[in-house]
Amino acid sequence: MSADVLSVIPTDPYWQPLRAAADHAAATVADMVPGLPGTEVEIDVTWHAQLTAVDCGENLETRIGCPLCGSSIDTEWWGDLLEAHCEDGFPNLAVQAPCCGVETSLDLLDYDWPCGFARFEIAIWDPERIWFSAEELAAIATALGHPVRQIRAHI
Numbered sequence: 471m472s473a474d475v476l477s478v479i480p481t482d483p484y485w486q487p488l489r490a491a492a493d494h495a496a497a498t499v500a501d502m503v504p505g506l507p508g509t510e511v512e513i514d515v516t517w518h519a520q521l522t523a524v525d526c527g528e529n530l531e532t533r534i535g536c537p538l539c540g541s542s543i544d545t546e547w548w549g550d551l552l553e554a555h556c557e558d559g560f561p562n563l564a565v566q567a568p569c570c571g572v573e574t575s576l577d578l579l580d581y582d583w584p585c586g587f588a589r590f591e592i593a594i595w596d597p598e599r600i601w602f603s604a605e606e607l608a609a610i611a612t613a614l615g616h617p618v619r620q621i622r623a624h625i
Contacts, residue, residue, distance in 0.1 A: 472528075472624060472625065473595055473596055473624075473625055474595075474596055474597065474622065474623065474624050474625075475527075475593050475594065475595055475596075475622070475623045475625065476503075476593070476594045476597045476599070476600075476601070476602070476620060476621075476622050476623075477524050477591050477592065477593045477594070477620065477621045477622075477623065478495075478499065478591070478592045478594075478602070478607075478610055478618050478619075478620050479524050479586050479587075479588035479590065479591050479592075479618060479619060479620075479621065480588060480590055480614070480616045480617070480618055480619075481616070481617040481618060481619055482616070482617075483521055483563065483577055483586065483587040483588050483589065484521070484589055485589070485590065485616055486517055486589050486590045487590060487614050487615060487616065491613070491614050491615045492515055492517075492590070492592075492614070493515075494613040494614070495592060495610055495613040495614035496513055496515045496592055497613070498609055498610050498613040499513060499592055499594060499610060500513055502602065502606055502609075502610075503594050503597045503598065503599060511594055511595065511596065511597055511598070512594070512595040512596075513592065513593070513594050513595075514591075514592070514593045514595070515591075515592050516590070516591045516592075516593070517589065517590055518559060518588065518589045518590065518591065519559065519589075520558060520559025520560060520561065520589070521559050521560040521561070521562070521563065521587045521588070521589060522559050522560070522587065522588060522589070522591070523552050523555065523560070523576075523585070523586075523587055524585065524586045524587065524588050524591055524621045524623075525552060525585045525621070525623060526581070526583035526584060526585050526621055526622060526623045526624070527623035527624045527625040528623075528624045528625065529583040529622060529623060529624050530545060530548070530581060530582060530583050530585065531582060531583070533545075533580075533582040534548055534579050534580065534581055534582065535579065535580030535581075535582075536567050536569045536570060536574070536579065536580070537574060537578045537579060537580055538567055538570055538572045538574055539567070539569055539570040539572070541569035541570065542569070543567065543568055543569055543579065544568065547568050551565075551576075560576070560587065563575040563576040563577050563587055564576075583622070584619065584620065584621050584622070585621060586619060586621050592610075600622065601620060601622065602620055607619070607620065
């Protein structure tokens with residue numbers, strides 16, 4: 471069975487909030503995604519020990535672009551990289567671009583659907599909405615105490 475997950479992560483992949491700020495942000499998110507009548511939306515708040523990929527799943531359809539040479543990067547390369555780090559996370563985001571061989575950072579690649587990396591994540595399962603608005607993201611950021619971005623996955 472497939473699912474949609476709307477995740478909110480800090481803009482700084484290494485940043486983690488204190489528990490009180492995370493709880494406040496999760497409560498803010500819960501107010502924004504009440505779910506269907508008679509149902510409750512599942513919200514997971516996670517502190518990751520290592521940098522973890524927060525990818526868009528099957529939404530990544532066509533392209534990852536290299537920020538250095540502009541070439542397309544094979545999505546199979548991306549899938550292999552995720553698989554290699556699915557259990558233990560990423561020690562850092564440094565990577566050699568497979569297209570031009572230049573060192574870059576995984577969070578600088580141009581994903582055709584947003585992808586990111588984080589040590590903290592608020593994930594909303596089947597949120598019954600596509601995206602948060604800019605105003606809603608600002609409210610979540612205020613509650614969390616750090617700027618945030620969103621990733622929508624179809625898994």
